[in-house]
Amino acid sequence: MAAERSSTATRLRALGTALVQGPTAARVNRTRSPRRSRLTGRAALLALVVCSLVVALAYPMRQWVTQRTEIADQRRQSERARQQVKQLTEEKARLEDPAYVEQQAREHLHYVRPGETGFTVLDGGGAAKQPKDQGAADRPWYSNLWDGVDSADAAR
Numbered sequence: 001m002a003a004e005r006s007s008t009a010t011r012l013r014a015l016g017t018a019l020v021q022g023p024t025a026a027r028v029n030r031t032r033s034p035r036r037s038r039l040t041g042r043a044a045l046l047a048l049v050v051c052s053l054v055v056a057l058a059y060p061m062r063q064w065v066t067q068r069t070e071i072a073d074q075r076r077q078s079e080r081a082r083q084q085v086k087q088l089t090e091e092k093a094r095l096e097d098p099a100y101v102e103q104q105a106r107e108h109l110h111y112v113r114p115g116e117t118g119f120t121v122l123d124g125g126g127a128a129k130q131p132k133d134q135g136a137a138d139r140p141w142y143s144n145l146w147d148g149v150d151s152a153d154a155a156r
Contacts, residue, residue, distance in 0.1 A: 094100045105111040112118040136144045 102111075110118055110120060136147075
């Protein structure tokens with residue numbers, strides 16, 4: 001309020017000076033009087049409060065969003081774990097069935113019952129295909145070692 005009183009006093013002083021000087025000077029002084037700022041004390045205080053609230057709430061809001069994301073990730077992982085448990089339970093139930101175990105042993109291990117004759121067909125032509133040499137990964141480690149020694153010796 002002190003700022004409003006001083007501005008009112010200033011205006012009254014300017015008006016009194018203008019009246020003493022005459023009617024034309026009063027018009028000139030009125031147009032030259034300092035304009036009052038549009039930013040009042042209340043508006044400045046309101047802006048300060050709003051900025052303070054934004055700054056004060058920024059970090060907690062970021063934490064909240066991060067936590068919500070983590071909760072969603074945990075729920076997805078939990079759902080995946082439930083599905084895996086369900087699949088493993090079904091697999092366990094199948095493995096407890098003797099007929100399924102026998103079928104898997106016949107298929108993967110080439111087991112036969114006593115009295116049966118087992119045949120293994122390598123390919124349609126009767127000749128086994130030789131695997132292609134894919135490099136050092138298909139050979140034993142000691143062959144790779146000696147090849148390395150030989151190639152190092154040949155480089156000299």
